[in-house]
Amino acid sequence: MLISPSIPFPPISWWTLAFQVQHIGIDVAEFYQKMSYRNRYYLAGPQGKQLLSIPLEAGRNQRQAMAGIRIDFKDNWQSRHWKTIVSLYGRSPFFEYFEYKMRPLYEGKLTYLHEWNQASIKLASELLDWKPSISIITSYIHHYEQEKDIRNLCTPLKLQQMPHPSYYQVFQDRTGFIPDCSILDILFCEGKRAAMLLRNS
Numbered sequence: 001m002l003i004s005p006s007i008p009f010p011p012i013s014w015w016t017l018a019f020q021v022q023h024i025g026i027d028v029a030e031f032y033q034k035m036s037y038r039n040r041y042y043l044a045g046p047q048g049k050q051l052l053s054i055p056l057e058a059g060r061n062q063r064q065a066m067a068g069i070r071i072d073f074k075d076n077w078q079s080r081h082w083k084t085i086v087s088l089y090g091r092s093p094f095f096e097y098f099e100y101k102m103r104p105l106y107e108g109k110l111t112y113l114h115e116w117n118q119a120s121i122k123l124a125s126e127l128l129d130w131k132p133s134i135s136i137i138t139s140y141i142h143h144y145e146q147e148k149d150i151r152n153l154c155t156p157l158k159l160q161q162m163p164h165p166s167y168y169q170v171f172q173d174r175t176g177f178i179p180d181c182s183i184l185d186i187l188f189c190e191g192k193r194a195a196m197l198l199r200n201s
Contacts, residue, residue: 002025003147008040008116010041010121010182010183011181011183012186013164014037016165019195026117041182043185045088049178050088052081054077071109071113085102092188102123128198165198167189167194
């Protein structure tokens with residue numbers, strides 16, 4: 001089993017690990033960690049990696065379990081994120097095939113961060129034609145003896161060192177290949193072939 005924090009549209013390295021296991025446990029009992037993937041994801045833009053961050057009530061310096069972290073809807077972040085996605089991937093090979101399934105996530109309002117993160121993983125799994133076994137962990141365990149625990153690896157600097165495939169990117173001619181972006185990047189660029197690339201990397 002893979003023990004993972006709750007993160008939105010996880011990076012490609014997360015998926016290469018997930019494809020290697022039979023079950024994924026998403027820990028919502030652990031404390032929120034700032035500067036990690038727990039409320040952010042990265043896309044490949046014309047100037048390099050582009051950060052999209054989900055705003056949180058009480059800001060990012062809070063210390064409480066992920067299960068209690070609420071999303072801040074004071075500014076229209078969903079509209080901003082969606083406009084960025086359209087701007088970066090509107091001309092990608094598979095955007096038109098996935099847009100209608102993706103848009104509703106950016107139009108509804110889920111109260112808690114872990115709910116939005118879980119919805120994003122479920123959606124990406126559906127687009128990959130992959131049905132992983134996923135459970136939600138609601139009681140905190142500091143150390144797992146037998147399981148692969150990546151809760152402390154889920155930062156941009158640590159996870160990008162994991163294996164991940166190379167593939168076509170929209171702005172590759174300008175930036176070169178940008179590794180370990182969000183799963184959205186490989187989905188829009190490679191379509192359902194992304195699952196094979198992730199499984200074989």
